[in-house]
Amino acid sequence: MLLDIVIIVLRETLEASVLIGVLLSVSRHTDINLLWIFPAMILGTAAALFYALSLGEISEWFDYAGQEVINAGMQYIIYALLGCIVCLLFSIEKLRRKYVKGLMVAAVAMAMVREGSELFVFYTAFLSQPGSTLQAATSGFIGLSVGVSAGVIGYYALVTQKPFVAKAFQAVLLVLIGTGMAMQATQLLIQVDWISVNEPVWDSSWLVAEASATGQVLYAVFGYEATPSMIEIILYFISMAMILGSVMLLNFFTKNSNNEVKP
């Protein structure tokens, strides 16, 4: 059971941890105070607790599709928030300073809600068993430590780069994480048949099985699926194209407005 708890806690914390690591490195490179992480985590923990307490009722909404619909909604919102952050990375400093901190607080808080609520539910069940408190606490701490380490490694790997190199990596990672969130949302809607699918287009489990450690990391961070359907592939590339298109459009208009200002 000890190893089970470590794996569960690690799986639930990995996604938010990597996202936090990348966003903190963005703060560092754009001279934004890193303290925004504390209100984000407090807000995320409180919302996760509230969501966990309401999960029974929410699950029965829409003919038992409530959990997926709400989770997918949150994932799509995180995708949009990360898309906006990427746009602001390539925008003028005034805009970036004004909006990026609020967007990062919202993205981290929301990313903590789904996985955090699952951890609350798991721990509520586990702690009801007699004599399990110490075991749950120690193995949970190990899982949490490994998950947080991934974010810390990501953070230092990015902040030790030259600013223009780091910015490129941050943008690519945020686009991939954001698109992964959209992919996970699509998978949730498929699970309750709100999006209908046919047979998978390919099976890459021979290369990276979803049950493997690599597969689980890729799923948690980038929404990897070994057997995607056509609709998932299309929606994945549309999500990616929407962020890249927005960056290009914003760049175009920012440059044009700058040119107009010049004498």
Next chain:
Amino acid sequence: MSKFHFRQLGIPMTRLFGILVLTTVFSCMPVLADTPEFTLTIKDHLFYPSELKVPANQKVRLLIINEDPTPEEFESYELNREKVILGGRRTVIFVGPLRPGEYSFFGEFNMSTAQGILIAE
């Protein structure tokens, strides 16, 4: 000739947008009538039946009933499915269309005991 405005219909734009979204969502929702349903029960941290046969190449509706007082998370890497089911509650997930074969699933909160296989044939 004056231009037409939606305001002339007496419908606020926010409500019109809501109607448009709902119409799109419901028109995308598939008809459930032809989807066969199968039941899985969780009891004493075990799945009953632990081997469930379903038709291949067809979407199926799985009704999962958790008879334990504690929550469980139905999980399957091969089926790409993951869902928390609180104690004493039930839920629904859809799987497939599946190619013929065996697809394992498990209860994430009780991995050592809650194991099962879905056989598509």
